[in-house]
Every structure is written in C-alpha cells, then in structure tokens.
Amino acid sequence: MSTPDPSPHAAEGSLPGSGGDALAARLRAIVGSDGLLVRDDELFVYECDGLTLEACRPTAVVLPETTAQVAAVVRACRAAGVPFVPRGAGTGLSGGAHPVPGSVVIECSRMKKILAVDAENRTAVVQPGVVNADLSDAIQHLGLFYAPDPSSQLACTIGGNVAENSGGPHTLKYGATTDHVLAVEVVMPDGEILRLGSPTGAASGLDLVGAFVGSEGTLGIATEVTVRLTALPEAIETLLVIFPDVVTACRAVGEVIGTGLVPAAMEILDQRTIAAVEDSVYAAGLPRDAGAVLICELDGAAVSLDPQVERIREIARANQASDVRVAEDETQRAQFWKARKGAFGAMGRLAPDLYVHDAVVPRAKLPEVIAQVCEIADRHRLRLSNVFHAGDGNLHPNISFDRRDEDELGRVIQAGGEILAACVAAGGVITGEHGVGVEKRDYLPLVFSEADLDAMRRLRAAFDPDLVCNPGKAFPTTRFCAESNPKARGYDQVPFE
C-alpha cells in the first residue's frame, strides 16, 4: 500500500507536504490498514457523491467503526492541519460529501449498528451509517416506522439525512428529518464528544439539535442519532390520478391543500419521467400516454379515509383528470412508490448525465412556476423532466444532458440559474431537501443577504471556529459570485474538456 500523495491536490498549503506520511501513519494506527484508503485509484472513486458535475480527490479516506475512532481521526486531522469531510453513502445531490483539496474523508459506512430500539417510547438509537430503509425494515414488526423517506432511502444513511435534513415524499404529513431527530452525539470539530438534545425531544435550553440537523456536516460529525419512531397508520389508500398535463395536476394539488386535506404524500411525475421509469426495473404500469400522474397517499384512521378519497376524486375530476386508480393491495402500492423513488436513477436512460434541481415555491404558485421552468428549458434546448413533491411545492426539474458536450453543459448551468431565479421570484427558495453543498453555494445570495449569511456564520463559528469541518460547503465561496461562469465554479474539473 502506498502512502498518500498530497502534492497534486494540496492547495494553499492545507496539507503539509512532509506531514502527509505522518498523518497516514497516525490514521492507520487509529483505524487499521483495512480502514484507510490512500492509493490514488481508491481516492479517485471518492471524488464525488451523487453530484457528478464537480469532483476533487481527497488525500485519504478513513472508515472508522466507533465514536472514539471518529474523534481520534478528527484530532489527528486537526494536529496535521488538514480539513475533513464526513460522508455517508454518498447519495447526496448537492455535493455535501465532496472532498475539498487536501482533505480526509471520514466515511461512516461501517458505523451501521442499530444500537437500541425502544418500542414503548418509540425511539431508536442508531449509528450514522445505518441505511434509512434498513431502520424501518428492522422495526416494522413492532408496528413502527421511521418517517423521513428520501427517494434514495434504500441506500442513504441516517447520518447523511441528519446532515442534510433530508425530506421525502411523506414529508408533507410527517415532516423532514429535523422533526424526527431527538438527540445526537456529535464529534465536534475539535475532536470533543458532545451529546445534544434528549430522547424526550424536549431538552431544556437552546435547541442545539435543531441547529445541528441540516448543517451539512459543517458543525461536527454525528456519531450516534436518537430518532423518533412513528406508529404505522391504521389504514393507507394510495391513488394514482391521471392528468392531461403537469399544470392541471399542480392545480389539483393546490386545491387539495386549500380544502384542508392533509395527504401523507402528493407526488407528480411528468410524461418523460413516466417513460423512463416504465422502461426500468421499477415499471409500475403507469400510463405512458398520460401528460402527468399524481401519486396521492392518504393514511390514518380507516373510518376517515373513504370520504377523503371521495374528495380527491371530485377535485381530480374538476381538474380534467381522466382516471383515478386506487392501489388494490400492498404490492401495487409498493410498485407505485418504487416507480417514484427509482425515477431519478431511471433518468440515466435518457442521457449520460442528469442535473437534479431542488427548489421550493409556494404551493399555489406551482402551475405558473412549472410553466416558466418548461419555458426556460425549451429556450435553452434542454431535455427537461419533472418529478416532484407537489404537496410541499418542492420541485425537481431534472435536466438530462451529456457533460462531454461543452456547449450543452454551459446551457445546463445557465438554465439552472434561471430556474432558481424564477423560483425565488415566486417567493420560493433554492433547496428544499438536497442542501446547498457545493452545488448551490453561489446561488445563496439569491435568497439571503450578506447579513443573513453573517448570522449563519456566527453559528458556524461557535461550533467550528477554524472552519476545518467540511469547509467550502453551504456558504458562498468568497472567490466567486453567482454570476461567474461555469468554469469559475469548478466545472473545469469535468473530464474531457
């Protein structure tokens, strides 16, 4: 095994050239040879996460198994003056787990034990590497589930969810990750271990857990998470509503919200998404000729569901829906959801690359914003597909492209900026569940003033005064501004240019 080769990636002296070997030795002493990756081709694989537009090789990757190891790794990095980047399954779409130059990636995938399940109090204590879906699978027999359900839940980890405050289709009714995290054990950026919050979810004093969740790995590394579990609903009805186009589907969703119904989830897939999914292993028999479909799920007491289904039918009909299908059994329901959750990956069928946007607008504005988004994509001659959490107003305009086509890449970036600007103009924000990461950092000024960001920096500085924990994420870079060209934003690291 070779020693790390810091020279090509070390920037601004962030990794002391002569200290690289010593750091590697120290890390090896903590996690063993098996838990340390330093070969160039090993590091190559870690150069990006779910966001492939940018890439940067780390100096080393460590795979700790305990909180004590994480703390020791952090202290070793501090001693060597090297920044570190926490990573879960690397499914994030904003580049939150992207290495920064000279950094050590702390990969939590081996910390995957469910430490305790307390069915009576509906809590569980898990290590950060526990896969989201595995937790729900493990407690299903107790009549419980873990409510936040990102579309990547088959792979993404609870630790990553905490970092990004991940949402999912069922956020509409059940809330995002922040509403389900009761307490966190954190390895602080100085290597100290701190417990925030309480299993009761009502710790006295400041809500430090609330501040930590969604901080994109910049305030410390969660090494143990106490989560709230939710009782499985008594009854579930899942409807598939067929619409002539996305705009009518959005209008129906707005009306459902406006009449005071609270479905568990409302998801819209447009025609291009339907086609991609139906070509994939997750095909669910969605009608290919539909302009859009709405998956609407209702849950709760059995006695209250039938009238709600009727209300949805009425609203659907009034909005030109051609058909309302109710899932006949659990198998069909699971199919609908697999189709929805596999949609992003299925886009791989359309083009080599995919840019998944993530913006939120007031729900009443959905129809007009969707129309604008389509106009922007058309104007830039881009292939756009939409699959999104309509009930939350959370859009995912997906642009399929080929990064090897430099001109197209430029148009993708340009259109992306215009889409975000349109969403902000409608009263929205630039990310609803994916996080800012590296992807959106230079768009933050669209939403926040320098004073707003300054307040956030105060929180950051209280936790991480030296800015060593996942630096360069979640805040605008000082070097570039939102108007800068794609290359200045780091896209020059894309191969084949």
Place this chain on the structure above:
Amino acid sequence: MSEASGAVHSVQAVQQELGADVASMQAPGQELAGQRIELSLRPRDGAELASCLRALSEHEQPVVVTGGCTRMGLGNRLGDVAGVLSTERLSGIVEFDEQDGVLQAMAGTRVSEVAAAVVARGWELPVDPPGGTTTIGGAIATAATGPRRHHYGPLRRSILGLDVVLASGERTRCGGRVVKNVTGYDLAKLYAGSLGTLGVIESAWLRLRPAPEETRTLVAVFASDASGRAFALGLEAARRDSVRAAALVSGAPAAELGAPTGHAAGCVLVVECAGDPGSVARDADWLVAETGARAVPEEARLLGRLRELQGSGRLRARLAVLPSKLSRTLTPLADAGFGVIVYPGAGFVYAVAEDVENAEALATVDAVASDVCADLLIEAIPDEARGARDVFGDPGAAAPLLRSLKERFDPHRILNPGRGQGFR
C-alpha cells in the same frame, strides 16, 4: 468613568438618538422582572427595532425584551438592565396566503388575534399557549406550548422563517415562507426558545393547519389517581387519531376543573377530539363508554382554564418524560402536594404549587427528575431561590458552546443578560 454615571449618560444618549417616538425615560422606581428600568423602547417597525438595537449595542446598554409580558418569570435571573425593549407595537398580520395555509405576522401580534383571523378562513394556528396577551414573538422566543401540543407538536415545527434583528442591529432572515426548506442553516430552531438572548424576532412565517370540521371537548372524573392515570397513559396506545389534546389533572387544580370536593384523591381527564365527523364521533363515543366522560359545551372554555392552570403556581416545574416513565413521575409529585397537570401525548408533566415550602419542594422535583431521567425546566420560582440554580439544568459539557454562541450573537450582552442556560 464610573459604571453608574456612565450608564446614566448612555441611557440618555440612547434615548436621544432614538427620539421620543420610540424611546422614553421611565419614572424612577419602575421595575420589570425584578430589575429597575430607566428606559422604555417601543419600536413601530423593523427599521426602528434595528435602530434601537444598534444604539443599545453602541452604548452597551442591556435591555429586557418583552412581548405580551405573560411569561416574564421564565429563564435564569435577569442581570442588570437599563431598560425594556417591547415588541408590542410591531403588530399585525403582514400576509396570509389562504390557499397555501401560511402566514406572516409581526412579532408583537397577539396569538389570539392571529388564531381568530385564520380560523375564520378555515385554518388553525398550531400553538395554544397560556396567557391572553401572549404575542407571536413571545410564543416563539419562549417555545410556548399548550394542551394541543399532543396534536400540533412543538411550535418550532410550524415556524417556516423568521426575521430577526441581531444585537448589532443587523436585520436578518432565516428560512422562508415555503413549507419545506433547507436553504441555509436552520437558525429559526436556534432562536425558538432562546428567550430573546440571541436576537429579537421581528416577524415570523408560520405554517397553519386545516381547521377541524368538528371539535368536541369531553371531561371525565376519576375517583382515584390510579384509575385516571391508567386510562390517560393508555390513550396513545389506543390509537385515537382525532384526539387533539388530552390532559390529566390532579391535586388542587383538579378541583378547579370540577373534580368533586371531598374526593381528595380524584383526578380529571380533559380530552379534545377534533377532525372529520366520523372519527370524532367514533373517538368521543369510545371515551364516553370507557370513562363515563361527558361532553362540555364550548362556552365552558375548559381548555382555556386548563392553560391557565398550566401557567399557574409560584413554583412551577415542567418535566419532559418518556411515556414509559410517566406513571413513575406522577406519584411522588402528587405525594409531595403538587398540583399535577400531565399531557401524556407530549410527555409533559407540570408540577405546580402555591404554598409548598420551596427548598423541600424543589428537592422533590429534582429527585423525581433525576429518577426518571426527565428534562427539567423550572418555569416559575420565587426570586429568592432563582439565583441559586440554572433553571434549565446544568449544561455540562455544552457550556463552552453555549457561551460561544452568546458571545458571537450578542458580544455586548445587551439582550436579556443572564437569562439563558449557562449564561450566568
């Protein structure tokens, strides 16, 4: 420059800078929260609020920040302040999106005013704190809660965005008006419940809930604490989805809610069912059958009286307890003579007392809290006892972090000095 003369000089400087429309000197001898108040600041908009804070920072004049002044006893003992900064004139609903069910209100708007405005349009404000004059800003800053927490969850869940003026006078925004948002740090969580120690809330975007089609309040009287507890603590497991609020009340407060006198050991269960008519009827009928509960007309304001009890007592402790430990929490508190109000769904136990001997009563609360691993918050405590402890509990290893936060958000300690956890 001596501290005393310097302070006088600067208070006047602040007043002069801000002008009589916003700032006024108080008559000698005015007190608030046990502190002498010389200056009263009453900004009318965000810009004036920012000016106030800028001037206070510049002259290093600490203030106590108030909304409706309903919960002035919360937090650790206030340090020396020069004046009061009231948000009461920052009032009004700025925007109410009826289709989306979201609303922006100024911090000084009363909760009751907002609640009435939205109910008229089919929505509901998801917080029901005690205190008729409680403001939106005050409710957020104190993380206020009420019996309906059972259904609403904590208020922080419904805060979409906040406009906050920092101690420096910088006007900042976090969050937004949309219902799902991870753009930037979730600072709203940090401000909510921070008792105005990190910044002053100017306005808030809140997420509303659909108003229920039907609401029914029921009350059941139990002859013994044991039978009442057994039923109330089993409510959650009974999966009655329409239950919006449930409270079990024992001791002195129970009598006020109509527990028959002479029933020393009796307790009262108050339940509010709300939602679609089908499930409300189902659950109400079940309650009647199981407990002999009777429906109470709305005019009886039963929940309102319950909230008043929740905010009563010269000594009042809130224990947040895991469901499995609730039963074990209640007996020793009742035995020690506390009136006890339990929200089983939220896991909150309020122990209230008017006439217990303080040292002993506090020792009981501490012992119970430690036994059941409760999160203890002393909400009310006679002033003489307040200075002797951190009412939030010992912050332990988090103390440096808490100090660092205060230092960075309010370096001159002008906002509610001494109030927060570990800030003493």
Place this chain on the structure above:
Amino acid sequence: MKEPIKELASVYQGTLDCVHCGLCLTSCPTYLATGRETSSPRGRVYLMRGAAEGRVELTGLLAEEAHLCLGCRACETACPAGVPYGAMLEETRAVLQASGARTSMAARLERGLLRNVVAHKNRLRAVVGLLGFAQRLGLDRLAARLLPASLRDALALMPRVPSGPDRAPLPETTPAQGERRGRVAFFTGCLMSEVFAPVQQATVRVLAANGFEVVVPAGQGCCGALHAHAGDLEHARGLARHNAAVFGRDDFDAILLDSAGCGAAMREAGHWIPGEGDAMASKVRDVCEFLDAVGLRTPTGRYDARVCYDDPCHLVHGQGVEAAPRRLLRQVPGLELVAHANPTRCCGAAGTYNLTQPEMSAIVLADKMDALCAADPEVIATGNPGCMMQLAKGVAGRGARARVVHPVEILDAAYRTPA
C-alpha cells in the same frame, strides 16, 4: 473530447447510463461487507469509466475489484437506469485477462481447469469419477492436507459424488406422461450432469409427469458461464456457438435448464454471439419458470417439511425469476414455505468465487447463514449447483439441521410419495 480506450469502448457505453444515484450500494454483498465505495457497483462502474477515460490504471484497483466482485448482478435488479453491469464486468475481466493483468497461480490453474477439463464432458466425467472414488476411500481428506488452501476449499465444497450407476447418462428421449403438453429440450450442462445427476433425473421425471416429452440432445457442451466469469470470453463464445448449433438442429417448445448459472449464460448467448445466439437464447427457460408458466400439475403426494427458498443470483438477478419457484413450492401439499431475511442476496458461491476469493466468500456466506438459521428450516431449496454446494457447506459449518435440495427434487418427491 477524448476517445475512450478502444478495448473498453462497449464497457464505456454502459458506464454512461450510470447517474451515480447509489441505489445499487446496499444490494452489493462486497459493499455491505467492506463499506468501501471502491467495492460497490457504483464505485466499480466509476473505475471502469475512469479506466476507459485513461484517468486510472486499468491494471490497478479496477483489476482487483473486477475479481472481488461476485458477479451476482444484484445491482442490476436495483439499478433504475438499467446499467448492464454483468456484461460490463465480463468484458472488463476479458480485457484484463488479455492484458495479462491476472496471472496468479490460482488464476492460471482456474483457467486451465475450466478450459481443459470442465469444457470437455468426458474429461470432466473422468475427473469427477476419480473424485467420487477418492471420497469413498477417504482419500480426499488425506489429499486435502497436501493441497494449497484454495483447492482444499474446493474439495470441501464438493458434495458426495453419486456412484457410477446414479451418474448414468439421461435417456435421449423420455416420453410424456398423461396428456401430452409438448416437447422440450433439456440442457444438462457440465458439473450439474456429473455431480448433481440425481437432480437432473428428478427434473426429467417432473417434466414428464407434467406431460412433456423430454429430449436430451446429444453432443451438447458446457454453457461457458464459468469461463466468461473468469474473463475467458473468447472460450465462452466458442462454447455458445457449439450449443447453438446442437440445439438448432431440432424445433423444441423450449430449452430448459435446472442450473441458474447456466441458464443466465445461455440467455446471454445473443449478447456473446449476436445473431446465431439469439434463436437459442429466446427459447431458454429455467425449469421452475417454465413449469410455473405452463401450470404445474398438482402433486399427488406430499412433502412434509419446513422449507426456505433461497434465490440463486443468476435466476433472480440474471433471469428475473423470483416468484415462480415459490409459487411451485406453495402448491406442494404438506410443505410450509417460510421466508428468511435475505433470500435475494448472494451466498458467496458465485461460480468459482468461493475458490478465488475465499475470505470474502466466507463473509458473504456468513450473512446468508445468519438469515437462514434465524428462519430455521428443515430444507433449503435453491436452483443452482454452486449455491447448493455453498449452502451445504454453510449448513455444515453451523451444525444446522437443514438439507439443501433443488426445488425440482421437492416436486419429484411430491409426485412419487403417496398422499
């Protein structure tokens, strides 16, 4: 734009379908065991793309990972983009083989055995006969002590070889029983026909009992799966060409197999030898899939046992057959089918993997045995010879009670046992 390396051109095309979503991660046994992105499907696809683009060495980590990969193709079942991972892996291994990257003693021995013994029926028959003879004398245990570790493991995996008469070749034609429903060809394969002769006899009986005339065409050879997995695509293509000719001589309703690994390979024939392989591939069916599709004749007897069905990777991921064997087993009177935690995850057999990567194979098997032991079956049913051997080894290692059988053996018993 730079052109990708020529040898990896088609692999490169496959990598373009991957959008790096990561849904494959938790389907991958080696990722679960190591937690390393480098040992995940997404990481391996990224390495393939990197190698094609000339950004990483072909013979470095990619070579190691190409062989650490079980080739179970569970990632294909998870992949929404339909990345043809199995085919990309085979081609990558072939390119590595051609580049001389893999020259370990074990690799050369494996390749030699596959080319010179397994691919030749008579030689294989002789070797297996010798092995059975040695087993009966107890010589195998003696030999084990003298052999290198990898071959020792191979011996330990071997089931008891049936004695000569039980390995008698199947009749070339077996008539249908009862109302005739059709005429099918049976592909016997290499190892299956030797070591698992009783399973094949059961298959023929079950097909006949279901009204099918079963033909075993003479001259058929090995399917080439093991060669392809080992990176010897060239030899695999030759075998496929031979079989296409043999089975093309007559018109059958279907070409049936009772070995999942062979079935998956035969279905790939169109991909290996475009055109000539397609006709054969289109008729290939697993015996369980076929029986389920035509409708099983209800067994006359019983099979009283608590049974766990475990999916062979090359059936569930390679051929997409998951429900059919379970539906068949549920129709057997007396049989209690119990679920276990991880039926679709690889058992670690993976062709010759348990010989070439014994450590990882043991880790993967341990996971499988944890799940199976928790369900505590009396019988474990699985439809692939490698899996049968591997699970039998796992059962023995745990001192568990279960017998490992092929699903058709259960059906056969249920037809032959009186009610």
